Amino acid sequence: MLKRNWATGCAAVLALGLSACGGGSSATDVDATSTLDVNVHEGDFAQIASFTTPGGVSVWLVDEPSIPIVSFQVAWPGGRSADPEGLEGLSQALVYMMNEGAGELPSLEFTRAMEDQAMSFGCSNGRTWTSCSASMLSESAEESMELVALAMSEPRFDEQPFERFRREQDVSLARRETNAGFLGNEALQAALYPDHPFARNVTAESLEALTREAIATQKDAVMVKEGMIVTAVGDISPEEFAPLIDSVLAGLPETGSVADVAPVEMSDPTAAPIVVDLPQPQSRVSFMAKGPSRDDPDFYPSVVLNYTLGGGGFESRLMQELRVDRGLTYGVGTSLSGAPLFSTWSGGGQTKNESTGEFIEVLKSILAEMSETGVTEAELSDAKAYLTGSYPLSFDSNSKIAGNMMSVRQQGLGIAHFDQRNAKIEAVTLDDVKRVAETYLSPENFTFAVVGQPEGL
Amino acid sequence: MKMKLGLAGAFLALGIAATAHGDAETAAWAPETFTLDNGMEVVVLPDHRAPVVTHMVWYKVGAVDEAQGKSGIAHLFEHVMFTETDDLPPGEFDSIISRNGGQLNAFTSWDYTAYFERVAVDRLELMMELEAERMTDLIINDDPEGPFISERDVVKEERRQRVENNPGSLLFEQVMAALYEGHPYSIPVIGFMDEVSALTPQDGLDFYTTWYAPEHAILIVAGDVTGEDVLTLAEKTYGQIPASGIERPDRGWGPVADLTESETIVYSDPKVRQPEWDRYYISTSYRQDADLAYALAVGLDAMGGGLTSPLYQALVEEQKIAVSASAWNFFSLHDRGLAGLSASPAPGTDLDTLEAAVMGEIASILEAGLSEEDISRSGRLLAASAIYGLDSQSAMANTYGRALSTGASIEDVMEAPERFRAVTAEQANAALRALFVEDQHHITARLLPEEGL
Numbered sequence: 001m002l003k004r005n006w007a008t009g010c011a012a013v014l015a016l017g018l019s020a021c022g023g024g025s026s027a028t029d030v031d032a033t034s035t036l037d038v039n040v041h042e043g044d045f046a047q048i049a050s051f052t053t054p055g056g057v058s059v060w061l062v063d064e065p066s067i068p069i070v071s072f073q074v075a076w077p078g079g080r081s082a083d084p085e086g087l088e089g090l091s092q093a094l095v096y097m098m099n100e101g102a103g104e105l106p107s108l109e110f111t112r113a114m115e116d117q118a119m120s121f122g123c124s125n126g127r128t129w130t131s132c133s134a135s136m137l138s139e140s141a142e143e144s145m146e147l148v149a150l151a152m153s154e155p156r157f158d159e160q161p162f163e164r165f166r167r168e169q170d171v172s173l174a175r176r177e178t179n180a181g182f183l184g185n186e187a188l189q190a191a192l193y194p195d196h197p198f199a200r201n202v203t204a205e206s207l208e209a210l211t212r213e214a215i216a217t218q219k220d221a222v223m224v225k226e227g228m229i230v231t232a233v234g235d236i237s238p239e240e241f242a243p244l245i246d247s248v249l250a251g252l253p254e255t256g257s258v259a260d261v262a263p264v265e266m267s268d269p270t271a272a273p274i275v276v277d278l279p280q281p282q283s284r285v286s287f288m289a290k291g292p293s294r295d296d297p298d299f300y301p302s303v304v305l306n307y308t309l310g311g312g313g314f315e316s317r318l319m320q321e322l323r324v325d326r327g328l329t330y331g332v333g334t335s336l337s338g339a340p341l342f343s344t345w346s347g348g349g350q351t352k353n354e355s356t357g358e359f360i361e362v363l364k365s366i367l368a369e370m371s372e373t374g375v376t377e378a379e380l381s382d383a384k385a386y387l388t389g390s391y392p393l394s395f396d397s398n399s400k401i402a403g404n405m406m407s408v409r410q411q412g413l414g415i416a417h418f419d420q421r422n423a424k425i426e427a428v429t430l431d432d433v434k435r436v437a438e439t440y441l442s443p444e445n446f447t448f449a450v451v452g453q454p455e456g457l
Numbered sequence: 458m459k460m461k462l463g464l465a466g467a468f469l470a471l472g473i474a475a476t477a478h479g480d481a482e483t484a485a486w487a488p489e490t491f492t493l494d495n496g497m498e499v500v501v502l503p504d505h506r507a508p509v510v511t512h513m514v515w516y517k518v519g520a521v522d523e524a525q526g527k528s529g530i531a532h533l534f535e536h537v538m539f540t541e542t543d544d545l546p547p548g549e550f551d552s553i554i555s556r557n558g559g560q561l562n563a564f565t566s567w568d569y570t571a572y573f574e575r576v577a578v579d580r581l582e583l584m585m586e587l588e589a590e591r592m593t594d595l596i597i598n599d600d601p602e603g604p605f606i607s608e609r610d611v612v613k614e615e616r617r618q619r620v621e622n623n624p625g626s627l628l629f630e631q632v633m634a635a636l637y638e639g640h641p642y643s644i645p646v647i648g649f650m651d652e653v654s655a656l657t658p659q660d661g662l663d664f665y666t667t668w669y670a671p672e673h674a675i676l677i678v679a680g681d682v683t684g685e686d687v688l689t690l691a692e693k694t695y696g697q698i699p700a701s702g703i704e705r706p707d708r709g710w711g712p713v714a715d716l717t718e719s720e721t722i723v724y725s726d727p728k729v730r731q732p733e734w735d736r737y738y739i740s741t742s743y744r745q746d747a748d749l750a751y752a753l754a755v756g757l758d759a760m761g762g763g764l765t766s767p768l769y770q771a772l773v774e775e776q777k778i779a780v781s782a783s784a785w786n787f788f789s790l791h792d793r794g795l796a797g798l799s800a801s802p803a804p805g806t807d808l809d810t811l812e813a814a815v816m817g818e819i820a821s822i823l824e825a826g827l828s829e830e831d832i833s834r835s836g837r838l839l840a841a842s843a844i845y846g847l848d849s850q851s852a853m854a855n856t857y858g859r860a861l862s863t864g865a866s867i868e869d870v871m872e873a874p875e876r877f878r879a880v881t882a883e884q885a886n887a888a889l890r891a892l893f894v895e896d897q898h899h900i901t902a903r904l905l906p907e908e909g910l
Contacts, residue, residue: 045507064506066504066505066506067847067848068844069844069845069847069848107764107774108764108765108770111763111764111765112765112834115763115765115834115838116834118837118838118841118844135845137841137844163777164774164780167777167780167804168780170804171731171801171803171804174730174731174804175730175731177730178727178728178729178730180622279727279728280621280622280728281617281621281622282614282617282618282621282622312555313551313555313560314539314548314551314555315551315552320548323611324548324604324607325607326610327607327608327609327610327611327614328610328614329611329614330611330612330614330615330618350614350617350618350622351614352613352614352617382552382555382556385555385556385557385558386555386556386558388558389556389558389559390558390559390560391558392507392508392509392558392577393509393558393560393575393576395507396504396506396507396509396575396680396850397506397848397849397850398848399849
């Protein structure tokens with residue numbers, strides 16, 4: 001069966017005029033070594049090889065020989081917000097269908113073929129990115145990559161899995177009606193950015209309007225070489241990886257069409273909490289305000305401030321006051337999105353219905369105090385010590401390294417980011433923190449949504 | 458302090474080498490083991506990819522060890538372990554670790570309680586000092602307004618968040634009560650709300666003095682260390698604690714009994730939008746009967762473990778009456794574990810129809826028997842998942858910790874991939890047929906929207 005896969009996948013790649021399709025024996029037969037220009041970045045946390053393959057694929061790779069696994073991720077600009085109006089769910093259908101059959105292999109046979117290699121391949125998306133990833137055993141990397149190549153070049157988009165996708169989505173639509181997380185988010189969307197593409201949700205009507213033709217069109221609009229980035233970690237060298245990834249991606253269309261998304265302009269905050277009734281004993285409180293974008297000078301001071309506010313586990317003021325001292329919650333926290341299109345400072349926690357009023361009141365008083373006085377010298381130094389000292393923990397597995405590299409590439413931060421990041425944290429001063437606390441943390445900036453049957457609001 | 462490195466360690470290492478596991482998946486993380494003089498077991502899992510370690514202490518005590526009416530004390534006590542000690546004022550345990558760039562947490566199950574820190578390797582000794590400190594010198598504050606009481610409130614919020622806000626979790630509590638009648642697995646680890654509300658600081662102290670001792674603990678260190686590094690530091694810290702010498706109380710319950718009748722438990726809730734159907738069987742565990750457990754694990758996976766399985770293909774792809782259908786096991790327990798079937802109906806299918814279709818499909822799969830190809834594919838996939846698991850330092854530490862604290866050995870963990878691969882179709886089919894035999898009792902759970910919806 002694999003012989004047949006290879007022949008099919010290879011034919012498709014050859015048809016596009018690429019040389020990376022290595023004969024019947026091995027993809028590494030292609031002599032990439034003479035042409036591959038590899039830059040090696042000797043970073044503090046990882047040694048990253050960056051190169052562009054003969055097929056024009058831009059790759060960051062960490063060669064990690066200690067475990068016999070190879071994993072890669074590929075990402076393209078354009079995610080859920082790229083769905084045409086009225087076709088919400090289209091890009092979700094696309095990522096669902098990408099591993100549901102390719103070439104002459106319908107869904108079942110394709111999945112079996114992946115199982116035969118003990119490999120995995122699948123795609124996913126967020127608001128503004130679409131990505132696919134694969135993990136395989138290094139001993140069968142070539143056979144595994146043949147399957148991925150087939151999926152990328154000749155996805156079948158069959159009726160059977162497409163109908164299954166719709167049935168599953170129907171169930172999801174029903175489930176989300178009582179999902180507190182979804183309901184809270186929906187309330188914040190409606191209050192703060194109702195007309196932005198990020199506020200569009202899948203509906204029964206938009207699901208009904210999806211077609212397999214639209215999915216194929218969306219693939220060619222999004223999964224293209226322009227803007228495409230690849231990261232890989234595993235038991236493999238750049239010279240071995242280049243022809244394999246070319247067989248997967250070099251044949252994609254050069255350019256596509258993804259509509260630009262404008263930054264979110266949030267409406268003014270709502271004075272009173274928005275309440276969504278849900279019959280359960282505990283309320284879910286979420287809150288959101290504008291935050292700094294990661295390219296804003298306020299960003300790193302805000303990262304440091306957020307640790308003390310609600311990012312630092314038990315050490316944060318919110319956890320100390322609401323959990324440790326008052327026993328009002330199992331967990332409460334805050335985070336910064338930093339996203340240039342939608343930079344927020346948001347948070348959430350859960351408390352029994354009876355104490356929801358107190359929970360929000362105390363939360364607001366902590367925000368007010370911090371916005372007025374910032375943090376103490378000791379809090380600043382504790383925050384920096386944790387944020388810099390714990391950074392190596394983000395690099396202790398292949399999957400974390402691959403994920404971090406992808407995130408850095410998506411944000412355009414540059415290959416030296418990992419090495420520079422701690423210095424940016426260290427450079428934050430008490431005055432910086434005080435300034436951003438004043439700018440962002442006033443409780444009036446935040447809109448609250450409460451899902452449950454809260455009392456005392 | 459005496460070095461007792463051991464011969465135990467050396468022999469075990471030899472034993473492992475002799476068991477012919479030349480495979481890459483076992484070579485990468487070859488564990489080293491020691492036992493300290495006080496009886497504390499030590500397992501070292503070297504991984505030199507990054508200069509960090511995962512440091513865990515597993516106590517062989519869990520919710521099964523709770524006294525009658527004190528449900529939830531094992532877990533509440535785990536929370537209390539973070540409050541204060543003789544040398545560490547309130548909050549300091551967490552603060553010190555955070556200031557050193559460490560991350561920490563803990564978790565409690567029926568059979569074990571585990572505490573962990575993840576930190577740069579040069580802070581490992583500090584982590585050991587801190588864990589050793591709270592192994593012996595914890596302070597349980599009995600102020601009626603104090604930290605024990607506020608932590609009890611936190612646990613009640615945790616119970617609301619995990620259980621009472623979730624209809625499926627409420628139903629699962631009823632199912633476990635029916636499955637394990639007379640055995641402590643019938644009691645939820647987090648405890649019943651009324652019993653948790655009544656727990657006192659004295660209950661915490663009793664639990665601590667009875668169960669927390671080095672001879673009931675296992676140290677696991679995974680990461681950028683050698684066995685020698687860890688032994689030296691462990692002797693300096695944990696090795697200073699004398700064995701408690703306290704006899705563990707007789708656990709006071711018998712083996713898990715077979716079910717004497719089948720029962721269907723129905724739970725309706727206004728928040729349920731999608732019905733669910735599950736059937737549970739009292740089965741075995743890797744600890745109780747490894748041969749049977751491996752045969753069943755592979756057989757259940759081949760029958761209904763993934764999208765290519767005959768159960769999923771029949772119900773979801775062909776008949777289209779389900780959106781999901783699977784067969785599964787829960788064998789990582791000390792006593793007998795569970796095997797089961799789960800399915801969620803496609804819109805328009807009622808649970809009677811779904812149940813009949815699932816059981817009909819199981820019967821025809823068993824009648825035809827799973828093929829050697831089906832079984833070897835599942836065996837290889839389960840073995841491969843062990844290779845993928847090598848990527849995560851904390852997953853490796855967890856795997857060994859869970860195995861050792863539920864009565865398995867290092868060799869059992871290392872042999873797992875080979876044992877998955879060695880299961881034959883004959884063994885798997887026989888094990889499945891015995892599990893699903895016509896007169897086998899089971900508990901069925903039906904989660905439904907409120908009447909009239």
